[in-house]
Amino acid sequence: MNDFILMADAGCDLSAKLQEQYDIKVINGHLVLPGKGDVPSFMKWEDVTREQFYTELKKNPSDYATAPANLTEYENAFTSFVKEGKAVICVTISSAISGSLDFATAARKNVLQNYPDAKIELIDSLRFGPGFGLMLVHASILRSEGKTFEEVSDYLVKNRNRFHQAGWLDDLSFVAKKGRITHPKAFFGTLAGIKPIGEFDSGGLTTVLGKAKGAKAAYAVLMKYIEATIEDPEDQYIFIAQTNRYPQAEVYKKMIEEKFKPKAVFINDVFPFCGINIGPGLMAAYYMGKPISDDLSTERALIEKFIAEAK
Amino acid sequence: MSTKRINGIHLEKMIKNGLAFLQQHEEEVNRLNVFPVPDGDTGTNMVLTLGNGVRFAKSGEDAGAYLRSLSDGMLLGARGNSGVILSQFFRGFAVEMARCPVIGPGELRNGLIRGYRTAYEAVVHPVEGTILSVTREGIEHIRSQITRNSSIESILSMYIAEMRKTLSFTPEMLSVLKEAGVVDSGAYGIILIFEGMLKCLYGEVIDPVERPQAPSETPLIDLSLFNENSEFSDGYCTEFILQRLVNSRYQQEFNRDNFISELRFFGNSIAVVVDGMRVKVHIHTLYPSKVIAFAQQYGEFLTFKMENMQVQHNEHDRIIGTKKAHKPLAVIAVVNGEGMRSLFESFGCDIVIDGGTTMNTSSAEFLEAFDHVDADAVVILPNNPNIILAANQAVQLSKRRDITVIESRSVAQGYFAMAMDIPDSGDVKYRISQMQSGIENIATVSQTVASRGYSYHEISCRKGDEIALLDGEIVSVGSDYAKTIADTLSAIPDIDDKETCVVFRGANVPAEREEELYELLSARYPLMDFEFINGGQEIYHWIIGIA
Structure with missing residues (x-):
């Protein structure tokens, strides 16, 4: 029985087209935008372009805020599927940066009181943005191949630490605001020329493993890093996410296509639900590869080696 | 008159006369500063360095002992490159005289030789046409003429004459001097010191120049920082000089080592200097009353100073007085100006030393800074070529292996x-190597207005011209500041491979100029990333790092 719902919160950054293509139900979160108040999160640039949005965000970051779908919204969403007798796998944005999983957990409990036989599986992606979205694409493909609810749930839990991020976040002030980074945050607003290279860690955040001076050096390090960690690239869809770094993402896409010959490389936008918390400086590729070590020691050693070689 | 031997008392008088003579000519030496940017006050630096030695030195008949204390004080107080080299010269001289209570002609000759050799060793890339050349040729040209019967006066006269000869050749040795039409300022400075010393032997005593106390010695304190809600954990910085007394009411047996181990019960950062019956003590303690009671067993206080370390000294103290929390890696940076200081603090530097407009930070200031950080490893960013030597010297003096000087030559x-x-x-080692790699391949363009006329190779400027420098060399002169910057950028050999331009705006430059400069530069280098930072530096209107 593979007729189950794959659901995700707004942190997955799958465009409307991809949501449809892979039949993934997205539950909207909330955005607070200057002059607009509380609006539902969106994954389409309609009222504002990507450039406008991130340029304005950079100017007044404190005027922006996000919130996950609340308890009732989760309850309503779950109930609508459960009523139809559908099982639900709901994957949430990393619990390290959002309360989405907490709300979903409480909602699930409430729904189970009314529908004791309902099947609702909650999975913490430990990822965000397109890294999280890519996980859902893999799940959807498995579902279409006939894998069961249990098999897909099991796959996600066992393999989530194989979803890599290879890229940079060159404006860390937004991450610092979230309290993740201990370094004085003022500095990170002005990290001109330096590309901090980050990978997902086991805690559901990204950790800076090294820094490259300049984009050219960074590309060289990243290509080597992907090569050392990716598995079966020719069978993969690779996502490249960028908040406001489109030209760099295009360069990166071309390099990845030439070197790894994957099935396809998609440049994805990071929409406001994640973008407000990441800021304009993200440019990273997401792919499946070797499991990421719990303390990132393997990955750190690789990055350090490649940075030394790039000098 | 002919003096065959000098002891410590003679020597002290001579050195003081040397210092006074140098002080008389301090401004003249400063004016020899060839660069059109006031970034090195050689005369002032040499006066401060020798002055610190004189203040620190212990009077006594033993010439070797006097010299050692003099050179210790100079090493600590050395400011600027000329100061460091001068202090190294005297260190060599002192080492050679270590076992000489009196100095005769042979000892003097050997001391002068050891002096210049030590100075050469201290410099990574010795430059001829400087203090190094005059001290070397000064003695090498006359050493064979010195005999057992030579008088100190005749040796010094010959030495000074040879040094002056070499001084007149310094423009031939160093083209930058020739272009500017001057002789080397540091070389001139050391000659003045020896002339003053010789004058002393001839009975010509020069009155020392009284100078106002440096502001750092009387720190202004913001008392509001310690109030009814404060927690007290840092203790008191306690310093006193104790006069031991022979009266039987006081303990007569005094042993420095035992004294120190007793003090350890009351606090840390202990320093004890014993000079005859006087004991100078420095200790950080939570319980000064216990220290007082303990010390009073031996005598009474000549001076006593106590400061609440919880209260931060204000900017006049240059260095924040409180000890920082323990960290794996602490960073000490030298900058100029309040804007730059807060900028580097926001970058995460633990101690930011304001080098002042002439950026003449002494080794002692670094040593003091080392005391105020608690870290497994320390990195120093001198941010100026004139400070690298002093920073390295401070590391050597501290005998600590956990301090790395990353030789940054600009902010x-x-x-x-x-x-x-x-x-x-x-991984602290990795962090340091990352920081080290940060300064590699960074071109620095700095822009300001010339403070004096200058001519070198094909470049010449008049006072008031806009000038721009690439890594310390003037590249462009004109009337439009932005054009001088653009021209200087285009002189960077691999400018087309550069990706980033970080621009620090100076204290007196209006913010609107950023837009103006951005438009010009981004039109020329459309692929380059630009970042403008309000640097607040004083001398340079713009400092630009290109990576």
Whole structure:
């Protein structure tokens, strides 16, 4: 029985087209935008372009805020599927940066009181943005191949630490605001020329493993890093996410296509639900590869080696 | 008159006369400063260095002992490159005289030789046409003429005459001097010191120049920082001089080592200097009353100073007085100006030393800074070529192996070093190597207005011209500041491979100019990333790091 719902919160950054293509139900979160108040999160640039949005965000970051779908919204969403007798796998944005999983957990409990036989599986992606979205694409493909609810749930839990991020976040002030980074945050607003290279860690955040001076050096390090960690690239869809770094993402896409010959490389936008918390400086590729070590020691050693070689 | 031997008392008088003579000519030496940017006050630096030695030195008949204390004080107080080299010269001289209570002609000759050799060793890339050349040729040209019967006066006269001869050749040795039409300022300074010393032997005593106390010795304190809600954990910085008394009411047996081990019960950062019956003590303690009671067993206080370390000294103290929390890696940076100081603090530097407009930070200031950080490893960012020597000297004096000088030659390089740090990494060595790589291949363009006329190779400027420098060399002169910057950028050999331009705006430059400069530069280099930072530096209107 593979007729189950794959659901995700707004942190997955799958465009409307991809949501449809892979039949993934997205539950909207909330955005607070200057002059607009509380609006539902969106994954389409309609009222504002990507450039406008991130340029304005950079100017007044404190005027922006996000919130996950609340308890009732989760309850309503779950109930609508459960009523139809559908099982639900709901994957949430990393619990390290959002309360989405907490709300979903409480909602699930409430729904189970009314529908004791309902099947609702909650999975913490430990990822965000397109890294999280890519996980859902893999799940959807498995579902279409006939894998069961249990098999897909099991796959996600066992393999989530194989979803890599290879890229940079060159404006860390937004991450610092979230309290993740201990370094004085003022500095990170002005990290001109330096590309901090980050990978997902086991805690559901990204950790800076090294820094490259300049984009050219960074590309060289990243290509080597992907090569050392990716598995079966020719069978993969690779996502490249960028908040406001489109030209760099295009360069990166071309390099990845030439070197790894994957099935396809998609440049994805990071929409406001994640973008407000990441800021304009993200440019990273997401792919499946070797499991990421719990303390990132393997990955750190690789990055350090490649940075030394790039000098 | 002919003096065959001098002891410590003679020597002290001579040195003081040398210092006074140098002080008389301090401004003249400063004016020899060839550069059109006031970034090195050689005369002032040499006066401060020798002055610190004289203040620190212990009077006594033993010439060797006097010289050792003099050179210790000079090493601590050395400011600027000329100061460091001068202090190294005297260190060599002192080492040679270590076992000489009196100095005769042979000892003097050997001391002068050891002096210049030590000075050469202290400099990574010795430059001829400087203090090094005059001290070397001064003695090498006359050493064979010195005999057992030579008088000290005749040796010094010959030495000074030879040094002056070499001085007149310094423009031939160093083209920058020739172009500017001057002789080397540091070389001239050391000659003045020896002339003053010789004058002393001839009975010509020069009155010392009284100078106002440096502000750092009377720190202004913001008392509001300690109030009814404060927690007290840092203790008191307690310093006193104790006069031991022979009266039987006081303990007569005094042993420095035992005294120190007793003091350890009351606090830390202990320093004890014993000079005859006087004992100078420095200790950080939570319980000064216990220290007082303990010390009073031996005598009474000549002076006593106590400061609440919880209260931060204000900017006049240059260095923040409180000890910082323990960290794996602490960074000490030298900058000029309040804007730059807060900028580097926001970058995460633990101690930011304001080098002042002439950037003449002494080794002692670094040593003091070392005392105020608690870290497994320390990195120094001198951010100026004139400070690298003093920083290295401070590390040597401290005998600590956990301190690394990353030889940043501009605040732009310092910025990139800080930016490359990975504070989250637990590997301190890796962090340091990342910071080290930060300063590599960074070109620094600095722009200001010439403070004097200058001519070198094909470049010449008049006072008031806009000038721009690339890594310390003037590249462009004109009337439009932005054009001088653009021209200087285009002189960077691999400018087309550069990706980033970080621009620090000076204290007196209006913010609107950023837009103006951005438009010009981004039109020329459309692929380059530009970042403008309000640097607040004083001398340079713009400092630009290009990576």
